[in-house]
Amino acid sequence: MTVTLTQPRRRSEATYTGLRCRECGHPYEATAHHVCSEVCFGPLEVVYDMERIKARVSRAAIEAGPLSIWRYRDFLPVDHDPIDVGTGLTPLLRANRLARRLGLKRLYIKNDGVNMPTLSFKDRVVSVALTRARELGFTTVSCASTGNLANSTAAIASHAGMRCCVFIPADLEAGKVLGTLVYNPTLMAVEGNYDQVNRLCCEVANSHGWGFVNINLRPYYSEGSKTLAFEVAEQLGWRLPDHVVAPLASGSLYTKICKGFREFVEAGLVEEKPIRFSGAQAEGCSPIAQAFDAGRDFIAPVKPDTIAKSIAIGNPADGLYALDVARQSGGSITAVSDAEIVSAIKLLAETEGIFTETAGGTTIAVLKKLAESGKIHPDETTVAYITGNGLKTAEAVNDVVGAPFRIDARLDSFNQAWAKASGQTTAGTSPAT
DSSP states (O other): OOBOOOOOOOOTTOOEEEEEETTTOOEEOSSBOOBOTTTTOOBEEEEEOHHHHHHHOOHHHHHTSOSSGGGGGGGSOOSSOOOOSSOOOOOEEEOHHHHHHHTOSEEEEEEGGGOTTTSBTHHHHHHHHHHHHHHTTOSEEEEEOSSHHHHHHHHHHHHHTOEEEEEEETTOOHHHHHHHHTTOOEEEEESSOHHHHHHHHHHHHHHHOOEETTTTTHHHHHHGGGHHHHHHHHHTTSOOOSEEEEEOSSSHHHHHHHHHHHHHHHTTSSOOOOOEEEEEEETTBOHHHHHHHHTOSSOOOOOOOSSOGGGOOSSOTTHHHHHHHHHHHTOEEEEEOHHHHHHHHHHHHHHHOOOBOHHHHHHHHHHHHHHHTTOSOTTSEEEEEEOBBGGGGGGGGTTTSOOOOOOOSSHHHHHHHHHHHTTOOSTTOOOOO
């Protein structure tokens, strides 16, 4: 669908020039349009004037920029002042204890579980999408979501003063439902899985003319994920990693991280080097991993059945492009069981003090599997992307984290419990610390 609204006059310093079909290359104006409706129905992506970008950007200029994703504004499709809610610049943590457990030497965790304002990487893509929506004249915005996107769209729309109606599957985790409702959007809980929700949203977009961040605004929305690559390169001292492990849902995040590294190379900000890209899926919804394992050049849709609901997309829009990235980079796409996901959530928490949601558990479980099988060289600089906070999916670990010791408000009661916790058998004995 094409939505034509009155656009404000383009700023002369804007670095993007329009849209283009990823399949046939047919050009389009930078409107609210996401498929090649005139030729092949392929997906559209943003086109940039890289020469203009190269003439304007430098390491020093970026380092002096805002403490948010908007320090990379020249690489993003906006004309005017952005909606800046402090999104981005999340920690890149050297994960030494986890690395030792896995037999690795240089492992980093990019932790978007502490992103602002809603504790997931979706704050990046929504900040870009709603900025562009405002420029295109939309006053009502929406999305189809597995949870995190609903949180982010509702929060940032609230900040921007935009009307918001979001759609989710009715069986989402309670934390994600509450994390949307608190911003007072209109929330539609649909009886069906994400793919059914998405089909409904396409009909609503066609009939109501709203700005759907992951439908008619998708070309702009997806560009926000590139900032996960930009930040990692900057935080590594303007160097690229050797290996990336990231979760796969639609495949957009994974492919845009690759695009972000490539654009930094093209702009002369980092030295080019090979990067292997490995993707992570849950066995209960692994259409891309199944295609990778089978050597297929097509994605067979599946019906999701996994605790990793935030990446449970059975018919991934960018699945073929994710396959290309994995194969061309010498990486892989791997699926893990729900039990492995839960175990990996605990592993990351116990070793690095990071509580991730189930999507992050999927990433760490795949990281572990790759390390144990020798598919990550111990000397590689490896970055694992954590995309959301564990407080949103606490149900996943409720039954495996134990329980507190209930004690009386007396020293002897504490000593008895401490001895038990420390494996002691004699009450009152001071346990080894």
